[in-house]
Every structure is written in C-alpha cells, then in structure tokens.
Amino acid sequence: MSDGTTGWRPLRLWHCCSYQTLQKRLPVLQWLPRYSLHCLKLDVIAGFTIGLTVVPQGLAYADVAGLPDQYGLYSSFMGCFVYCLMGTSKDVTLGPTAIMSLLVSFYTFGDPAFAVLMTFLSGCIQLAMGLLCLGFLLDFISYPVIKGFTLAASVTIGFSQIKNLLGLHNIPQQFFLQVYQTFRRIGETRAGDATLGVLSIAALLVLKRMKSHIPRVHRGMPLWLRLCSLIVWVTATARNALLVIAAGLIAYSFQVMGSQPFILTGKTTEGLPPFRPPPFSKASVNGTVPFVRMVQDMGAGVGIIPFMGLLESIAIAKAFGITNILGSFVSSYPVTGSFGRTAVNAETGVCTPAGGLITGALVLLSLAYLTPLFFYIPKAALAAVIICAVAPMFDTKVFRTLWKVKKLDLVPFFATFLLCFWEVQYGILAGVIVSGILLLYPVARPQIKVYDHEDLVVKPLNGLSFPATEYIRDRVYEVALAVSPPRSVVLDCDHVSSIDYTVLAGLEDLQREFERKGVSLTFSDLQDPVLRVLLAAEFTGPHQFHNQEEARG
C-alpha cells in the first residue's frame, strides 16, 4: 500500500491509450462482453417499468417547464441511449426531472427555442467541466445549500400544480403571485378537476404504500399469493402510467357522452421530433433575435442549469454533457439524473445500463403512435403525478439534523431556502456565500494561544494565511503593549506550514514597529518552507530565528 503524503493524484499519462482507458471512456465495453440472458430479462423488465414512469412524468414535467407537453417526451429518450453507452452506474436514469423543469421555466420563458438552446449550452458547459476537471467548483456547494434549494423547489413545484389540480385558469408563474392568486380565486375551483386530482393523489399514495408492504416472495408461498404479490407490484410500480390511462379513459367516456368535467391536455404535436441543430437565433415579430441576445436573455441560467445538473456527481459530467448536446438536436430541454426513477430502477433489479434502450424505445413508440391519445389526459391527473413525485423532496427532517449536528449550518440552509422563492440564482448564490464565510472565518481569525514563559509566546493554532495578517499583527502588538514597558514577543510558528507575501509584509511591519518601541520580535519552531521564505525575502536581523528553547532561554 502507498505510505506517504498524497495531496495530488498523480497524472497517469501512461494509461492514456490502452484498452483499459477506452473501457473507462466507454463503459459499455466493460459489461457488454459479459452480458447474459438473465441480465437481458431483468433489464427488459426494468427498462419497461422506467418507460411506464417516464412517459407520464415527461408529459407532466413539460408543464412545470412551461413548454408544450411533447417536449417532456422529446427530452426523455436521448439520455437513455447515451447513458447505455457511457454510463458507469447501472441504476442511474437520465431525463426530465422536476427540479430541472422548474429551472427551465425560470430561464427560458416557456419558449422551446430558448429551452433547446439552453440544452445545447448546458451540454457544452458540462462537457467542458468534465474535460477540464472543474468538478472542484461543485464542492463549494454544501449540503445545507442543496437541501435548502431542494426544499424550496419542492414547495414551488408542488404549489405550481395546485392550479391544475383545482382547474384554475390564468394563474401567474411567479411564486408569490401564484400563491396570492390561487388563494384569492380558490372559489373558482372546478368540481370535476378537484375531485379527479384529489382521488388521483390518494390512489398514487395508496399504491406507493402498498408497494412497500408487499410480503417477500419465496418459493414456499402458495401460487395465488405469489401471483397477487406480482399483480400488486406491477400495479404499484406502473402506477403513474396506470393512473394517467385510467384518467384518460374516464375523460374519454365523458367526452363520448357529450360533457367534459375536466381540463384536458388537448392537442399535442404528433410524431417524433425533427432531427436538426439547436436554434442559434430566433425569428420574432421584431426581426431576428441573434445568438448573443438569446444568451443574455437567459442570463444566470446558462451558469445555474448545467451546474445544478451536475450536483449529484462530477463523475457523470461527460455523459450528461453529451446527452444534452445530442438532446438539443432532438428538441430536448435540459435533462439530468432522476433520483426517483433511479431508485425505481434499482428496486426493479436492473442489471446493466442496457435497460435504458427499452425505456428509450418505449418513449419513441409513445411519440410515434400515442400522441393523439394524449389529448384526453386530464391535467389534474398529471398534476397528481407531479405532486406525488416531488413530495419525497419535501424532507423536513433536515431541520432537526442540522440543529443537532451544526446549528451554524442552518444559516446557509435558510438563506438558500428563503431566497430561492425570490429567484433561484440568488438563493444558491447566497447559500454559497454564507457557507464560504463560515468556511473562511477561522482562516481570517485563527485561534491564538498566548503563553507567558519568560518571554511572551504567541502561537497561532492553525495556519497563517493572508486574511489573518492584520488580525495577527494587531493581536501580537496588543499583547506586547499591554504592559509598560512593552515586552518582547516570540511568535511560535509550530503550526504554520506556509506563508504568503501578505503575511510576510505584515510581519515586516510588525518587526519595524517592535524595533521602534525598542523590543524584539523573534520566531520559534519555524518549519523549513517558512524559514526558507523568510530568508529569501531578506527578512533578517539579529537573533530572529530561534528554536523555542533558545528563544525562551
């Protein structure tokens, strides 16, 4: 085993062109040679299950993103194919997610041209982050910030569906206006939609609950019990698709009978999306909007969306980047890994990323043949699908945990949570800044120990870097001048492993001040790199560098 100090990972240039490297770049080569029939069976089941989840979710999330419904499906298949080739984890599924849809709605103004261009740009940025190893940037988004953002997103998304659940029209997009208008016009609730919506949520919850209570199937069980378990499992796992189909059938029956109590999805563009480059400019009534203007309009979103898409892990940056770049050619909006569907995938016992092929095919088939049927899907049913998908994100246990673990972490958490309701980028920025301040405070105000041991000894307990310069200088000066006549000071640098130019300049200042007062400032226990810097800077004078014994005696 390696024994030593390893701050850097060595560059492994000699690995550059081997088959192993190719396998690393294209993980499909790792599992395909060992693929078995058993795997195929499991992957088909899992792929089919995910497909039955992603189709209704895609239709629903498109509404969150403020885009026409078919865009949810356009966004759902490219990730399956790309991840099949490049994916490293068998469970992860890429596609439209609630959070990404919310972000897209903020930054692309319900305009597919902006959304598709955003997909392309996000892909490029993610790919660049992967290739340039910029993953460390993501490390500065702490969990409290992520939790605060997720919690705010779940509230925003959940609430945005209340209007569809109740059948209210013309509710504004902005969260606060939405809350205000929804409550003001709650009297306009349509009985049909509200009934269907509430029943749908109830059905989804019951099915989800049933799924977690299915008894473990084993060979000793009677056949009918195993069959029942299987039926319950299938129903519960495909609950989103079944609900949407059932609601659609009900709506269709009403339509046939000549009345329609529900607001329906309505006409959806039929067929597969065209394959074409993303729109780098856009025709509008006032002439063409050029590329630069489109990017300016999307503003902070161009940074936020690719960034949030990678929050789970930078390891997937390249796969996600390529998915988005290719996706932008088939009118996808930005996609990322879906926690919910990934969990379903894992539960269903997927064996390799090949399951994605089935899912992708199912989405393409839906687009090709089912779009006319989407007309009858009631919006309230889709709203129920979304609300049940984001409900687990509303995880309030995090308050309790933060309170117990580190109360200060509640500050970035609440800063993010509250500001995200105003604008997402401010929320995240505020959270990152607050976490940064908490991180830097001990760097700027290091702990100092003061001993009296013949001379006064001042000992910084951690490192010494530039933001601490003024503070250390003031403290040493204060300690030395606290008595009259002023006393000499020994600065114990035992814990100081490096110093920079600012610290050096501060120490020079201090030494000059000490000379003026006729007392001395000496250094003890200097580590080699620090001593070398002091000598290089011609920071000299008699008796400056002692080891502590000398300095004291």
Add this chain to the structure above:
Amino acid sequence: MSDGTTGWRPLRLWHCCSYQTLQKRLPVLQWLPRYSLHCLKLDVIAGFTIGLTVVPQGLAYADVAGLPDQYGLYSSFMGCFVYCLMGTSKDVTLGPTAIMSLLVSFYTFGDPAFAVLMTFLSGCIQLAMGLLCLGFLLDFISYPVIKGFTLAASVTIGFSQIKNLLGLHNIPQQFFLQVYQTFRRIGETRAGDATLGVLSIAALLVLKRMKSHIPRVHRGMPLWLRLCSLIVWVTATARNALLVIAAGLIAYSFQVMGSQPFILTGKTTEGLPPFRPPPFSKASVNGTVPFVRMVQDMGAGVGIIPFMGLLESIAIAKAFGITNILGSFVSSYPVTGSFGRTAVNAETGVCTPAGGLITGALVLLSLAYLTPLFFYIPKAALAAVIICAVAPMFDTKVFRTLWKVKKLDLVPFFATFLLCFWEVQYGILAGVIVSGILLLYPVARPQIKVYDHEDLVVKPLNGLSFPATEYIRDRVYEVALAVSPPRSVVLDCDHVSSIDYTVLAGLEDLQREFERKGVSLTFSDLQDPVLRVLLAAEFTGPHQFHNQEEARG
C-alpha cells in the same frame, strides 16, 4: 498576562460610557490637554508645508478625476478639519489622491453631481463598515492584489498626463484608446508645453533628490551652511507649489507679451464652495435623473470607491466616513489618506493632527483669494506634478519579491494588474477570486497520509470541512478497494477539530458503501466536539469509535 485560547476579542461593555471611551471616540481629547508651544511651532510648519503641496496637487488631481480644477481644492480641506478632531495618527493626511481621482474618473463620468453624490455614499458606507465591524472584508484583499492595482493605477494615471505634458487635445479617456491616440498624434506635440513639461519634471526630480542629500544640520555648523540647508529644504519641500508659481509667472509674462506657448488651466469658478446637501437627483436635458438611476449609473463604483478608500486600515473607517459625508456638503469628491503627503508630514516633524488646521486654512484662503490666478497655471506644469507624485507607486521590485517569496502569489498580482487596464473593478475582483482560490485549494483538497498498520489508516493532515467531503470519500474508497478483497479502513481524525453537516453526510455515504462491500470503516482519535456531533447525528454501529490503539489491535 492572559494565558489561554483567545479566538474572539471580548466585548468590553463596561467601557462604554467612560471618559476613556470618549477619548477613544474623539482622540483630540488625548493630545489637546498636553498641547505645547513647541508642538504648535512644529505643527504650523508641517501644516503649511502640506498646504503648499496639497493646493497644486488638488488642482492637478481634479484633472485626473475629470472634474473642473476647483473640485480638487473643494476636496482638500474637510479632511484636515475632521481628522484634527478624530485622527489617531499625527502623520496621516486626508484629501484628494491620485488613485481615488482615477477611480472617480471611472465611475462619475466627469460630472460633479455624480462625484459629490459618490462622496456622500462612500462616506455612509465607510461609516457603516466602521460601526458594523466589517473590516474583515478588507482582509480578503491580499497584498499582491493591492500591489497589482497600484502598479496599474500608476501606469494609467502617469500615461493620462502625457497628453497634457505634450499639449495634445481631444485624447479619449479609455486607457487603450488613449495610448493609441497619443502615439498616433505624437506629431502634434506643442513645443512650448513639451519643453515646459519636461523641464518641470526634471526640476521636481532634482529638488526631490537634493532633499534626500541635505547634510544633517548640527550646532557646530557655520551659520551660512545651516542657512543654505534651510533654503534647500524649504525649496525642495515646497517644490510643487514653487514649480506651479514659477510656471504660472512664465505663462503670465508670455501673456503680457501677447503670445502664449502653453495650454493654460483657464477660468476657474472663484470663491469657496457653497455649503449644501449633496445632489440626490440631477436635472438633465431629458428631465430629472432620480437618485436610484444615479446610483445605478455609478454601478460597481459605489462598492469599489469606499472599499479602496479604506484599504490602508479599517481603523480609520469612521474618520474617513465622516470626512466624506461632511465633504459631500462642500462639493468634495471622495478622499482618502494620501501616502505621499503623509510621508512629507512625518518628515517635516509634525507633532499632532492639529497641523491639519493650518493646511485646511491655507486651502480655504487659496480658494477665496487665489482662484483668479489659477488661470495662468500651464497644464503641462500640473501634469509634471502628477507624474512625479505617482512615480514612486511604480514599484517594480514587487515582481522580484513575489518571485522569491511565493511564486503562486504572482497569479493574483498579474490578474489584477492586467485586468485593471480594462476595468478596475474586474481587476480587483479577479485578484480577490484568484487569491481566494489559492486560499481554498488546501481546504478543498486537504493533504492525506495513508499508513498500513494492520488496518489501513487514512489521516487527513488538516481539518475536514465541506468542500473536502467528496475528495476524502473518493480517496478512502480508492484506498480500500485498491486490493481485492477490499480492506477495512481506520479514519484517523486526530487533526479534525470540527465537522459540518456535509462532511457527516459524506461519511454516512461512505459507511453505507463499506457495509455493502462487507468491510468496516472505523474512526480513531476523535476529538470531543467531533465525537459529540457523530453521536448526536445517531451515526452509530458497532465498534465505530476506537482510539487508535484499539482500532489497530
């Protein structure tokens, strides 16, 4: 002497209302009771000397700031009076400076209304920073950034005066355009201005040099030698004023003779500035520009100018803030401490801040009675004054020092230096960001030591905070899985003094992964606060908390 760990300075509430506190708030009370005739003599000489420097410099700096000449003088007296009451250092002089003038020219578009409003806002922000103890923000501007900015400013200011030195008209403000146009039109140089300008610079340099070579006066010297020394000293110290007077006289003689080879300062508004509140709105040809719009127009300057004004020390934030707030009532533009004049003050042997009263009076008298005479001051002479004032800021030794002390510090230095030519705020921002990255890198990628001592021991050598979570997790995982079957790992937390929620979540993930692989992750040498957090978070399992001996055995 205090013996213990002191990370915070205690709040001294009981000091709040004593006479000592009043003395601290109004330092004039410290020195006035002990004021002597000897002090008076020294202060009058120093105050007069500074006055003779600040009047020509004020006129000249107003040109750098892009404001009418009298604004330089309007800005020169309030600081003297305020600092006399509130000043803690006898040497410091407040007033217009080259760097502040440059910043003002960037952000106030040569419009006195904007400049005066900027003064007021800067004062408020500085006062607030002083009262709210926000000085720590300044700690994050490292010396390389300050040096880079100063160097860039000296080049920009020095070059901006070349056009006046050569008598060129209509040279644009922007640095790169200025360089281009100045060189392109160098053929249009006016002989008179260029001659006067070059001779002025030569005269100022010679006088400055002479001053540093005056032999030390002592009682044994013959009287004529002491007299000569005195004359040289006076001439050299008042060189700026003498040069401007001489150049003015020459210009006046030419005027009387009916020809004028120099570009003159021209008509200046006569008399003292009116005392009135700063302009909170502004009449323009398109109607009134409201306050909010004016602030928006000044943009980043509203942050940069008060900040740069305090770079020397936050200790003076309140005095500087009050100077600027009061200054804005007498049409001052933002002022700060002048390094050059402070040095002159110290050399001249000033005794108390009372010298400022004489300086202020001299400025007011100049404004009241001398403004008509300013007409004849050639611009080339003022340009020479500025160039000689900023020349010492062009300190190239800093390259060598940074190279020797810490080569990495050259990165923020050059980032700031180069970007400041584009726009000052980008230069400073880039410098701060680069220094911040250098500061945070070891926090995000802490050094780790790996031992093999029965179990594998992984030991982070510094603290463990949230940006390091992913890195530590990956490293531990990598180390454990490097062999097959995977090995158990002991995480030695000897150097970890606190952990946050993100780290905790990372460790939980890691432990789950380890359990899945059937190996164990244990912790050793936990410090009390860390152990307490782990227990509070119900981070349990058998045999997790060992001291290292147990963990090894």
